[in-house]
Amino acid sequence: VAHPILIRGESGTGKELFAHAIHDASNRRDGPLVAINCGAMPMDLAESELFGHVAGAFTGARREGARGRLEQADGGTLFLDEVDSLPLSLQAKLLRVLEDGQVTPLGASQPRQVDVRLICASGRDLRAMVEEGSFRLDLYYRLNVLEIRLPPLRERPEDLALLLGHWLGSACREAGRPPIEVTPEALALLRDYSWPGNIRELRNACIRWSLTLAEDRLDVADLPEEMRRGREEIRPGSAGDLRSVSDRVIGQVLDECAGNVTAAARRLGISRSTIYRRLRKGPGVP
Helix, strand or coil: CCCCEEEECCCCCCHHHHHHHHHHHCCCCCCCEEEEEHHHCCCCCHHHHHHCECCCCCCCCCCCCECCHHHHCCCCEEEEECHHHCCHHHHHHHHHHHHHCEECCECCCCCEECCCEEEEEECCCHHHHHHHCCCCHHHHHHHCCCEEECCCHHHCHHHHHHHHHHHHHHHHHHHCCCCCEECHHHHHHHHHCCCCCHHHHHHHHHHHHHHHCCCCEECHHHCCHHHHHCCCCCCCCCCCHHHHHHHHHHHHHHHHCCCCHHHHHHHHCCCHHHHHHHHHHCCCCC
16 A cells, blocks of 8 residues: 555645645556545445445445445545544544555455555644544554645735636636736735635635626626725724734634634644633633
């Protein structure tokens, strides 16, 4: 089994697109690339979905059995998005695939050999999940051979013009219309926008503009209100200004970490006790 790769990044940062690029550039490019979102799998069917099943393995199973995604990816790459959603029982079976290259379908008595490269993606801090007991330490070490972090769009405003040109140009071609010019004023606001949905939000915005703009020009008036506002400015004049901004940042990072205080503290570079203290005092309280 080839060395696994772990891609970390917020929702919408392009983790699956990056996994496709890795596969296409590897010596497995002629093999299959199979992608599955672990968070979208019904947990009662997750084992059969990943590992397959033999005939009669459970009520409703196919008579001829079915190959799981791991066997379907044999000779190629399996991309597991939201790998943090896997229950501990399936994490143990996935570990065996990484260690032995063997898959045991549901209801089977003998394992089957597979040759699969595993690319996993997560928007959560797996190390923090290990500390909480919701993710296996041994699996974490096996997956973390090579970790790639995809930064959110708000951390790379210098890339905005390039990405906007790509997605807007692609959307205009698909819509069968001339290219749309972006005014410098609109581009400045788009650079300053926080893009909570990251590249996915940018791509969808470009599609919307390609379908709705009457003119071949994107100006400030064409932007939705939240993009026209840009980032909130810190205005001096009140003792609670800085504290209020600090609370908003902590709240935003907590949301991005799905309420995980340990992960939020690590990302912000502060202690967990600082976050707990701010939560107890309430927003804006010194």
